[in-house]
Amino acid sequence: MSEELNQVEVRNFEVGDKVSGQVTKVEEKQVLVDIRDSKLDGIIPISELSSLHIEKASDVVAEGDELDLEVLKVEEEALILSKRKVDAEKAWDSLEEKFNNGEIIETEVKDVVKGGLVVDLGVRGFVPASLVENYFVEDFSDYKGRQMTFKIVELDKDKNRLILSHRAVLEEEKVKQKQNRLDSIEVGQVIEGTVQRITDFGAFVDIGGIDGLVHISQLSYEHVDKPTDVVQEGQKVQVKVLSVDRDNERISLSIKETLPGPWSNISEKAPKGSTLTGKVKRLVSYGAFIEVFPGVEGLVHISQIAHKHIGTPHEVLKEGQEVSVKVLDVNENEQRLSLSIKDLLEKDVEEKIDYELPEETKGFQLGEVIGDKLKNLRK
Known part of the structure; x- marks a missing residue:
């Protein structure tokens, strides 16, 4: 096509127009496309390929890819195009819907930066370090390239701000597991658990995502002064379910009732x-x-x-x-x-009784004393 025809063709486009094109060549810092229904070529600078920083255009597109694009600039013989802007526009609508519905999103961690992780959801999404896991992580270097699930916790299209959390997914799963576990527990069950925490009044035992209390009186058949005399944190124990209060999520457990009773044998x-x-x-x-x-x-x-x-x-x-x-x-x-x-005890053959005689009767026979008293009575 002649230069004059190209210039005429170019004048048919304006900044902001949406076009489709096929990738014809991938260079290091730009991509060439053949614009559909036109004889024009389009150029996508590497900065307009993705919402994330990329080193090579080939990391995002390949020859033959069909792309939806937006016109950024109309030059004399070509159009300067953006893939990033079209992707972002589509993404924001989808992300807003997912945010409002509380949906879980699965995607790849594209980069690890200071303070957290970066993902590409059509727009750049940031995962603060405190929202990656429900425990402290010192080094995130091995998270790059990992597939992870996230929930959107903050979305502001005007400020181009998208904050995600994997921790929120974990906490939601934990709540569901806890509820499922609570629904499955029945009074009388004997379950293996792990001592999580010890207090003055007993021990809290994890029985599969939910804690139950073993009161100090249910630790042993013997009298217990301190729970630590019987159990230690991290110890595996067998417990029997005494009661379940599903409304208040309270479970009473007993270690004592899983042990042989003191009256056994x-x-x-x-x-x-x-x-x-x-x-x-x-x-x-x-x-x-x-x-x-x-x-x-x-x-x-x-x-x-x-x-x-x-x-x-x-x-x-x-x-x-x-x-x-x-x-x-x-x-x-x-x-x-x-x-x-x-x-x-030895039984005495004859009960011994000691009599203490009056002082004045000492040296006399008992019969004499009694005889004197009898005489007095007759008088």
Whole structure:
């Protein structure tokens, strides 16, 4: 085509016109295109190929690619075109819709810059370092080229500002997993968990994306002064679900109920007729409760405390006192243990009673003293 015809053809276009073209040549810093329905050539400078900084035009386009373009400048024999502006215009409409709907976007990390990551969504998107993960990352160098999911957290077309977050995706997934886990948990289940946090009143255990509380009273059958005496952070434990409050997301757990009970095999540990050592735990009007194993108390009936008659157990025993007991009867199913203290005590053949005689009667026979008193009574 002659130069005159080119100039005539060029005058048919204005800045801002939308055109389509096919890439005919890719140079290092620009791309040549054949404009459809025209005999004109178009030139796309490397700066107008992408919203991101690129080193080579071949990183974005290849010969034969069909492109939608916008006229930036009308020169005498060619059009200066932009792929970037058309891509951005299409992108903003799509991104605004995704932003309003809270959609998740999957794309490749194009670059790692100071303060975060850069992605290309038709416009340049920035992911601040604090929004990349839900944990601290010291070095982002290996994130370049990685496919990741993001949510748009800030969008301003006028300021050409697009902020994205991968952390928001992770947190949304965590909420969904937590809800699914909460819905699947049933009272009575035994689950493996990990001790996450320990407090004065118990331990919080992660049972798959959601924490449940093991109250200090549910850590062990034995008395626990401090939860750290029984469990440590990071420890794997078996827990039983005691209750689930789905509305308030509260789960009560027990480690104790996954352990063999203190009464298990009690018939072997405390067979009838055996002698045990225990501690007086409680005194009641009808006897004393003796702890013979952690969590196992047996009753010494008041009639089994001493050979002599006593009005209350307090006359002979006190709480905390260690005593030896004999097993009279054991019932594992009903968790009852009958014990005796007196069966281990020697029974006096004859009860000894000491009488303190008056001072003036010393040196006399008891019969003489009683005889004198009888005489006085007759008078």
